[in-house]
Amino acid sequence: MIVAVDGPAASGKGTIARAIARHYGLPHLDTGLLYRAAALALLRAGGDPADAAQAAKACALSGIDFDDPELKSEATGGIASRISAYPGVRAALIARQRDFAAQPGGAVLDGRDIGTVIAPQADAKLFVTASAEVRARRRFDELARLGIPIPFPDVLADIETRDARDRNRAAAPLVMAEDAHRLDTSMLGIEEAIAQAIAAVERRARA
Ligand code: DC
Numbered sequence: 001m002i003v004a005v006d007g008p009a010a011s012g013k014g015t016i017a018r019a020i021a022r023h024y025g026l027p028h029l030d031t032g033l034l035y036r037a038a039a040l041a042l043l044r045a046g047g048d049p050a051d052a053a054q055a056a057k058a059c060a061l062s063g064i065d066f067d068d069p070e071l072k073s074e075a076t077g078g079i080a081s082r083i084s085a086y087p088g089v090r091a092a093l094i095a096r097q098r099d100f101a102a103q104p105g106g107a108v109l110d111g112r113d114i115g116t117v118i119a120p121q122a123d124a125k126l127f128v129t130a131s132a133e134v135r136a137r138r139r140f141d142e143l144a145r146l147g148i149p150i151p152f153p154d155v156l157a158d159i160e161t162r163d164a165r166d167r168n169r170a171a172a173p174l175v176m177a178e179d180a181h182r183l184d185t186s187m188l189g190i191e192e193a194i195a196q197a198i199a200a201v202e203r204r205a206r207a
Contacts, residue, residue, distance in 0.1 A: 001026065001106040001205055002121065004114035005197075007128035008174060009077070009162045010135035012185045012193055016128055017110035019194040020201060024108075029100045031111035031118070032080065034093050036071045037064045039079035055083040059092035074143075074150070074158060081162045084112075085169040094118065112166055115177035124204035125180035126197055132159050134186045 003020055007013040014030055021028035042058035070076060083089050101107050101119040115125035136156035143150050166174040176182060181200040185193045
């Protein structure tokens with residue numbers, strides 16, 4: 001079974017995708033990490049995020065340690081969002097994602113374009129969302145826990161900028177697949193969101 005989980009930044013899609021993977025015993029790929037890895041490789045090579053060709057080259061991901069905490073930073077996420085608009089970057093990362101989805105037994109992938117571009121044949125598709133304020137609050141709390149005090153208005157502005165860029169780019173924009181189940185987690189706790197997500201996958205996969 002292939003499960004596609006898409007949604008905007010800090011919507012809870014990663015937590016939900018990991019829980020679905022655990023529930024069904026499937027491998028999971030956080031595809032945002034690939035774009036973040038490309039962003040970090042570009043920065044470490046002294047490259048310019050405004051240069052599409054340099055960004056595409058960085059997708060070889062040479063020298064990147066996927067456990068590097070810098071991958072999770074807001075700065076890396078912002079550069080990832082910028083370079084992910086380049087068709088050359090998307091093309092360079094597509095094979096890894098499609099291969100992961102095509103492995104025997106299936107997989108769970110989360111990102112922005114899994115249900116629309118990477119695995120349109122997925123057995124179940126979820127579009128996980130929440131209001132920008134709720135997502136910014138979650139990100140703010142997470143950063144505070146990590147000891148990174150960023151003012152709430154800055155976190156909210158960052159989320160809104162990233163949303164606009166991810167939704168409005170020409171190449172594989174963030175958009176809900178027509179056959180996806182929309183799950184708004186604004187008013188849900190983690191356990192409730194996971195329970196509703198698994199129930200939706202059950203319904204879709206058995207349909
Ligand atoms: O999910 P994330 O915040 O780790 O993703 C970082 C950026 O990578 C996001 O702003 C847009 C890009 N991305 C993408 O374009 N397509 C994906 N499937 C996953 C992430």
